[in-house]
Amino acid sequence: xxxxxxxxxxxxxxxxxxxxxxxxxxxxxxxxxxxxxxxxxxxxxxxxxxxxxxxxxxxxxxxxxxxxxxxxxxxxxxxxxxxxxxxxxxxxxxxxxxxxxxxxxxxxxxxxxxxxxxxxxxxxxxxxxxxxxxxxxxxxxxxxxxxxxxxxxxxxxxxxxxxxxxxxxxxxxx
Numbered sequence: 001x002x003x004x005x006x007x008x009x010x011x012x013x014x015x016x017x018x019x020x021x022x023x024x025x026x027x028x029x030x031x032x033x034x035x036x037x038x039x040x041x042x043x044x045x046x047x048x049x050x051x052x053x054x055x056x057x058x059x060x061x062x063x064x065x066x067x068x069x070x071x072x073x074x075x076x077x078x079x080x081x082x083x084x085x086x087x088x089x090x091x092x093x094x095x096x097x098x099x100x101x102x103x104x105x106x107x108x109x110x111x112x113x114x115x116x117x118x119x120x121x122x123x124x125x126x127x128x129x130x131x132x133x134x135x136x137x138x139x140x141x142x143x144x145x146x147x148x149x150x151x152x153x154x155x156x157x158x159x160x161x162x163x164x165x166x167x168x169x170x171x172x173x174x
Contacts, residue, residue: 002089002103005157009164012105012154013174016046017054018089019082020129024060024111026071026078040068044082044147048128053174058082058147059122060111061133063140076110080147103156109148119144 003010021043028038043061047054058080062069072078083104084090085097095102114122122144127134136142152164 002084002156007172008154008156008162009152009168009172010174011103011156012152012164012169013053013056013172015084015103015105015156016056016058016082016107017174018084018087020045021086022058022080022082024068024078024080026068027075029071029074030067038068038071040066042068043126043130043133044080045125045129047125054125055121056170056174058107058149059114059125060145060147061122061126061130061136061142062111062145063142065140072111076112078109078111078147080107080109081105082107100155100158103154106153106155106161107147107149108151108153110150111145111147114144114146118146122146 003014021041023039024042025037025039028034028036044058045054046056046058064070064073081104083097083102085102090097090102093101149166149169152166152169154162154164
């Protein structure tokens with residue numbers, strides 16, 4: 001069951017943990033688009049599916065060959081949107097993806113390569129949900145990254161966005 005609307009931090013953790021991908025928006029560094037918003041879809045995971053719930057950290061598997069990753073090399077700031085629209089929940093309740101009851105979360109922060117101590121956690125989180133990643137071409141120089149969250153907005157009910165601090169987000173039990 002999804003958390004009630006008055007528990008926005010739990011909702012944010014719930015939505016992220018139940019989503020396998022999100023829309024990552026960067027500022028383009030590409031010729032002709034420099035400085036313009038650019039959104040792209042990325043697979044993500046905060047931990048293996050099911051319970052116990054994940055860490056709350058969105059992990060990504062990236063290559064410098066990807067256009068949005070090239071943008072991040074110039075400016076690592078980004079926003080990441082995840083929505084229950086990708087799960088059976090909204091279809092089951094006949095909620096349009098734009099309906100606030102089909103909860104979505106907007107994270108703002110930066111994308112950074114994980115340090116050596118976090119590689120195993122990121123690898124387990126991602127490969128448990130996206131097993132085909134393990135067979136992606138090695139010559140693409142894939143690396144594990146994480147989305148460092150600095151701001152969180154939750155839209156899960158009528159009446160507008162709710163602001164959740166990273167401290168609130170990481171302190172709740174999903």
